[in-house]
Amino acid sequence: xxxxxxxxxxxxxxxxxxxxxxxxxxxxxxxxxxxxxxxxxxxxxxxxxxxxxxxxxxxxxxxxxxxxxxxxxxxxxxxxxxxxxxxxxxxxxxxxxxxxxxxxxxxxxxxxxxxxxxxxxxxxxxxxxxxxxxxxxxxxxxxxxxxxxxxxxxxxxxxxxxxxxxxxxxxxxxxxxxxxxxxxxxxxxxxxxxxxxxxxxxxxxxxxxxxxxxxxxxxxxxxxxxxxxxxxxxxxxxxxx
Amino acid sequence: xxxxxxxxxxxxxxxxxxxxxxxxxxxxxxxxxxxxxxxxxxxxxxxxxxxxxxxxxxxxxxxxxxxxxxxxxxxxxxxxxxxxxxxxxxxxxxxxxxxxxxxxxxxxxxxxxxxxxxxxxxxxxxxxxxxxxxxxxxxxxxxxxxxxxxxxxxxxxxxxxxxxxxxxxxxxxxxxxxxxxxxxxxxxxxxxxxxxxxxxxxxxxxxxxxxxxxxxxxxxxxxxxxxxxxxxxx
Numbered sequence: 001x002x003x004x005x006x007x008x009x010x011x012x013x014x015x016x017x018x019x020x021x022x023x024x025x026x027x028x029x030x031x032x033x034x035x036x037x038x039x040x041x042x043x044x045x046x047x048x049x050x051x052x053x054x055x056x057x058x059x060x061x062x063x064x065x066x067x068x069x070x071x072x073x074x075x076x077x078x079x080x081x082x083x084x085x086x087x088x089x090x091x092x093x094x095x096x097x098x099x100x101x102x103x104x105x106x107x108x109x110x111x112x113x114x115x116x117x118x119x120x121x122x123x124x125x126x127x128x129x130x131x132x133x134x135x136x137x138x139x140x141x142x143x144x145x146x147x148x149x150x151x152x153x154x155x156x157x158x159x160x161x162x163x164x165x166x167x168x169x170x171x172x173x174x175x176x177x178x179x180x181x182x183x184x185x186x187x188x189x190x191x192x193x194x195x196x197x198x199x200x201x202x203x204x205x206x207x208x209x210x211x212x213x214x215x216x217x218x219x220x221x222x223x224x225x226x227x228x229x230x231x232x233x234x235x236x237x238x239x240x241x
Numbered sequence: 242x243x244x245x246x247x248x249x250x251x252x253x254x255x256x257x258x259x260x261x262x263x264x265x266x267x268x269x270x271x272x273x274x275x276x277x278x279x280x281x282x283x284x285x286x287x288x289x290x291x292x293x294x295x296x297x298x299x300x301x302x303x304x305x306x307x308x309x310x311x312x313x314x315x316x317x318x319x320x321x322x323x324x325x326x327x328x329x330x331x332x333x334x335x336x337x338x339x340x341x342x343x344x345x346x347x348x349x350x351x352x353x354x355x356x357x358x359x360x361x362x363x364x365x366x367x368x369x370x371x372x373x374x375x376x377x378x379x380x381x382x383x384x385x386x387x388x389x390x391x392x393x394x395x396x397x398x399x400x401x402x403x404x405x406x407x408x409x410x411x412x413x414x415x416x417x418x419x420x421x422x423x424x425x426x427x428x429x430x431x432x433x434x435x436x437x438x439x440x441x442x443x444x445x446x447x448x449x450x451x452x453x454x455x456x457x458x459x460x461x462x463x464x465x466x467x468x469x470x471x472x473x474x475x
Contacts, residue, residue: 020347024354031363077361108248109255131395132428136361203357203393206312213266216259231248 006063010034010082011041013058013069015048021072021205028075035083051155051177052166059163070157071204077136078201084141088195089161091143096162096190097182099153100202105233106151106226110219112179118148119194120201131199139199147193151234152182156204162190170225176218183226186234189241272298276317280342289324289334296321316349319391326383335384348378353392356385359407360400372407380408382416386423398428405436414440431457435464447474 012029016022022044034040041062048054055069066089078084085098103115155178167180185192195201223230229237276295283292299318320336327334335352339345355371362368385404394400401424409417421437424430434453441450451471457464 020350020354024350027354027358027367031367075357077363079363107251109252111255114251114255132398134396136363200395205353205393212259212262216263219259 003063005065006039007065008038009041009062009064010038010066010068011043011058011062011064013043013045013055013062013067014072015045015051015054016072017046018072024205025070025072025075028077031079032076032081033079033083035086038082038086040082050168050172051174052168052171052180055166055177056168059165066159066161067163068157068159069155071155071206073205074156075203075205076157076201077203078139078141078197078199079137080140081201084195084201085159087141087143088147088193091147092191094189094191095193096160096164096185096188097153097192098147098159099150099192099194100157100197102148102150102153102192102194104148104150106179106183106229106231106237108231110179110222110230112152112154115152118150119153120197134199136199141195141197141201145196145198147195149234150182150192150194151186151232151237152179153192153194154178155181156206157202160185162188164188170221171218173214173218175215176222179222180225183229183237186237187241189238191238192234273311273314276314277342280317280320280345284336284342284345285340289328289336292321292324313346315391316346319387320345320349323381323384323387327381330383332381332383333379335379335381337379349388352378352380352384353388356388356392356400356404357394359403360394360396362399362403368403375404375407376411382412382420382423385420398424398430401427402430402433405433414444418444425453429456438467442471447471451475 014022014025026042029040029042032040041064043058043062045054045057048057058069059067066085068085088098089095099119101120102118103112104118105115107114158178158181162185164181164184166177167184171177171180182192228240276298279295280292283289295317298314299321323335326332335348336345339348351374355374358367358371359375385408389397389400401420405417405420405424408420412420418437418440421433421440424433425437434457438450438453441447441453451468454460454464454468454471460468
């Protein structure tokens with residue numbers, strides 16, 4: 001059955017296993033300003049067997065055109081987030097996905113952060129004082145601030161305007177779903193972009209720790225499946241489409 | 242971004258790191274379980290000093306190299322650091338209201354979230370909820386300081402001042418002085434200097450009050466008058 005897409009709807013899709021984080025995540029989502037004539041849904045999947053299966057379940061259960069897949073420990077502090085991503089998607093219909101932090105090329109070893117990073121400032125919260133006097137209530141993104149193309153984006157937040165299934169056949173855990181999905185989008189001819197964020201748009205409260213226990217298993221799968229694209233930039237990869 | 246001499250070196254290092262991670266995995270997970278059990282026991286039986294038995298896991302060189310790859314264990318380490326100072330300065334421990342590791346983590350996270358709401362000040366309602374939570378838990382200045390240093394906070398001026406406003410009626414005057422002193426070490430903001438001076442006057446330490454007041458740039462008539470009356474007093 002063909003689903004009618006609601007062009008004026010956003011859906012946040014979250015896999016969750018921690019009620020305290022989820023409630024705090026909701027707190028920030030509930031502070032977002034919804035653009036006129038648009039609506040917003042929040043879908044949580046609490047019994048997912050993997051990130052990809054949870055995201056596929058979320059994707060198929062909403063008619064929203066704009067889906068924001070994100071972690072339960074991501075707190076969006078840019079209250080104009082929805083209108084800002086809308087303005088980016090509307091700039092160019094080939095933009096299929098927006099991330100907050102990204103990488104213009106695919107690292108040769110498959111580890112995202114071994115490439116140059118763009119977007120969200122990794123110094124946030126590092127005592128750098130870079131945003132010591134930031135006024136988040138006054139901040140507005142302007143299209144003139146710019147966007148940058150990426151090959152890969154960090155899975156903590158991935159906003160899409162196009163539905164492509166997540167690879168739940170290969171990916172049975174909670175790792176590498178972001179890199180696989182980015183390759184999927186690029187090879188379908190979609191642009192992936194990251195906005196310039198003069199102030200942080202979100203906080204990823206991961207305790208400054210990244211769990212790596214299953215990471216290598218999926219890194220090897222990635223290296224195998226996307227071997228021709230290792231070390232390549234987003235533009236090189238899109239040439240293959 | 243890491244820098245390497247060659248692509249081969251990058252790939253070899255990644256391979257070596259993942260091998261080490263895999264080799265350490267079962268050992269680290271079992272130690273983690275033991276740590277949780279130990280924390281559960283100490284909190285339930287109120288044997289707080291026994292928590293320090295866990296310190297070697299964090300502080301001995303080369304012990305459990307991959308062990309820090311867990312936000313839970315990182316927070317146990319923060320808890321130990323907080324507790325050390327709370328015992329030293331005879332403060333009610335941050336953990337005094339919890340009976341298990343799970344309770345501790347819940348209180349810890351709720352405290353981080355409430356502090357962040359004070360820092361960001363996105364709405365009055367969010368601030369009020371945060372204040373209500375923070376005043377309901379035994380939050381010492383040491384707990385607040387360690388949390389502010391180890392979690393994601395950026396606007397420390399806002400965080401410290403808003404937390405001070407919230408906790409002032411609960412913290413002792415000495416704690417309030419210490420907290421504002423820490424704030425001023427980060428950022429010499431006028432309202433905090435003034436507040437700290439008033440606190441020193443309250444405990445009749447007029448020389449310290451004077452020392453702080455004279456650092457205020459372009460003081461108002463009222464402040465200038467206060468400075469001169471303090472000067473006479475000294």
